[in-house]
Amino acid sequence: MSLNSVEEREFSSFKEFAEFAFPHEGIFNPLEHYVFRGESAEFPLLPTILRPGVLEKLINRLPIMENQPFNQWTQIKAEMELIRNFYIEADMEGLFIPEIPLLRKDITQPFWSDIEAQRRFVTEKGWVPEELHEITGIGQHYGLPTRFIDWSYRLTTSLLFASLGVMRHYGGMLSRNYKAVTLDKENSSRLFFIIWALDTAGIKERSNGEVDLIRPIYTTNANLTAQKGLFTTRKFVSIEDDKITFDQFVNDKVNRSESFDNRAALYRFKIPQRDAGEAFFYLERLGISEKTLFPGFGGVANHVKWMNNI
Structure with missing residues (x-):
């Protein structure tokens, strides 16, 4: 150029x-x-979640991330858990949210049970996948730290x-x-x-x-x-x-x-x-x-x- x-x-x-x-x-x-x-x-x-210290704080506070090394997968996993938590809590309050099978699965459980399915999903589609764009955008608009x-x-x-x-x-x-x-x-x-x-x-x-x-x-x-x-x-x-x-x-x-x-x-x-x-x-x-x-x-x-x- x-x-x-x-x-x-x-x-x-x-x-x-x-x-x-x-x-x-x-x-x-x-x-x-x-x-x-x-x-x-x-x-x-920079997106809010990528500003200094934000992601590290998130990883340290999620029980599912305890004692896990900081690498590419744990970073994506932490972001996914945050979006999933937002989806579940919004749904519990009766707010209008899009129907997302990936997030609806195991919705009664505190954490995703099929970690390998998560990994395959991200590997095939990249992060953030199109299926999560809508809910991630809503979260970002209302102050949730995301990579938007x-x-x-x-x-x-x-x-x-x-x-x-x-x-x-x-x-x-x-x-x-x-x-x-x-x-x-x-x-x-x-x-x-x-x-x-x-x-x-x-x-x-x-x-x-x-x-x-x-x-x-x-x-x-x-x-x-x-x-x-x-x-x-x-x-x-x-x-x-x-x-x-x-x-x-x-x-x-x-x-x-x-x-x-x-x-x-x-x-x-x-x-x-x-x-x-x-x-x-x-x-x-x-x-x-x-x-x-x-x-x-x-x-x-x-x-x-x-x-x-x-």
């Missing part, structure tokens, strides 16, 4: 970013066919999550005057919140089949519907490969899209944290807030608390 597949662009203000991402003139959308992820600060782009990464079809959704994260961190979430909660420019002018933008056009083919784009069924999940959520994942290769961040993988392995002017496969937009409040209120004026992204009483309650500075 003659050009890097990942491009970084630093904006001096949220206003500059908004003028780029939401152009007022013409019909050209510079980010068509991209999906988005917002982060409140500069973090490695959350994205949204909507840039505005990612902006809200990123700006909210900054404001909550600095204790300014509830102020209606965003200038009162912005940070000290001398201390924060080099601190940014991040918007990732991934070109999904032919992503599976351009990654030689290594990246899966997964969208769970929306009809049974109001939050996913409102947030227009979806996920990416990479097949498990090795413990060492898991340490590679998603942006590093894209830069090394994913070609630019020739169909769209050879544009970047992944953008990393950096916006000053001091402008998080401005971004939040920009979205609020567009009618985008917690009450719209979290349908139900919880989202409305948070919105009302913000309205009344509580």
